[in-house]
Amino acid sequence: MAKRLLVMGAGGHGRAVADLAAECGWTVAGFTDRVTGASILGRDEDLTALAAAGAMDAAVVGVGNAALDRRAALFQLLKASGIVVATLVHPRAVLSRSCRLGEGVVVFAGGVLGSSVEVGDNAVVYSGVIAEHDGRIGAHAYLSPGVVLCGGVTIEAGAFLGARATVLPNLTVGKEAEVAAGAVVISDVPAGETVMGVPARPRGGR
Ligand SMILES: CC(C)(COP(=O)(O)OP(=O)(O)OC[C@H]1O[C@@H](n2cnc3c(N)ncnc32)[C@H](O)[C@@H]1OP(=O)(O)O)[C@@H](O)C(=O)NCCC(=O)NCCS
Structure with missing residues (x-):
């Protein structure tokens, strides 16, 4: 049953x-x-x-x-x-055998997690997200549909990335930072900052 x-x-x-x-x-x-x-x-x-x-x-x-x-x-x-926390991975998500998921992670249809990607507890990986090799996605982070993380990107705990945001290789999006939908991140985003646009700039600094 x-x-x-x-x-x-x-x-x-x-x-x-x-x-x-x-x-x-x-x-x-x-x-x-x-x-x-x-x-x-x-x-x-x-x-x-x-x-x-x-x-x-x-x-x-x-x-x-x-x-x-x-x-x-x-x-x-x-x-x-003390309740068991489920981790859910859609049968049509594609995960490298070397990636690691924490407790309570949800990966929706079409999510692709590359080699050695680590996803922290309770993080959300929405439909069509691509997180390439060696990525670190922190606990409680939220990746909206179509987000692209190039290789070696770190998303710190509680950060939010809007739909189709892209982060270039080896960059860090800080704790509880916010990346607007469609933004292209070309430099590290400090903790708590909101960035938007192409290339992404701090909110109000466009
Ligand atoms: C970044 C974000 C959270 C800001 O939301 P907000 O605080 O309600 O912002 P507002 O709609 O009041 O817009 C503020 C300004 O930012 C601009 N802006 C908003 N979103 C933007 C975006 N994605 N890219 C570029 N500019 C944006 C607005 O045009 C406005 O500019 P102005 O001050 O010159 O008029 C939101 O716009 C966003 O991108 N959310 C992601 C939604 C998403 O992907 N959800 C997926 C859920 S599954």
């Missing part, structure tokens, strides 16, 4: 994670959220009680980029509860 998965967050990203989980052979037991509604088994804080009641076999964070600050907090809540 398929194992039952709880998804924390019932918004658009949470439902995308639920679809991904089904593709990976899980049965989606339901969601937790800050709101109530169909398929919502409880609030996020009810996690431990739901696990004690046998509502699921594992859980995963399904909160997307609309609440980036909550993603790490929910992951910590999951870890503290």
Whole structure:
């Protein structure tokens, strides 16, 4: 029998994670959220009680980029509860045998992770992302659809990269930095900075 998965967050990203989980052979037991509604088994804080009641076999964070600050907090809540954290890789993603994924990582359809890429806990690798060889993707980082990381790129914890952003080889995008959709990063991005454009410049500095 398929194992039952709880998804924390019932918004658009949470439902995308639920679809991904089904593709990976899980049965989606339901969601937790800050709101109530169909398929919502409880609030996020009810996690431990739901696990004690046998509502699921594992859980995963399904909160997307609309609440980036909550993603790490929910992951910590999951870890503290002792519940198994699922890692989901779409059957049509392509991963080098030498890449390493942390707990709770989700890789959507068409994601390509090259040789020796390391992906930290709870990171999101959306559809069509290409992360080339030797990349380091930090915990809780969020790579939107079509992001391209050239070889040797480091994305630090909690950074956000918008759709089709590109990062040139061996650069670093700092902790909790933000790269706008379509930007081409040609130099390191400091922690907490927002950059946009081609070539990418700090917000307000264009
Ligand atoms: C970077 C980003 C987060 C900024 O959002 P925001 O704070 O709401 O910014 P605004 O829409 O108010 O725009 C602020 C300025 O930046 C410009 N801008 C916004 N996004 C831009 C982009 N991707 N590239 C270039 N310029 C951009 C706007 O034109 C505006 O310029 P102005 O001040 O000269 O008028 C957002 O634009 C973005 O790129 N988000 C990524 C979305 C995405 O890929 N989601 C995928 C989810 S799966």
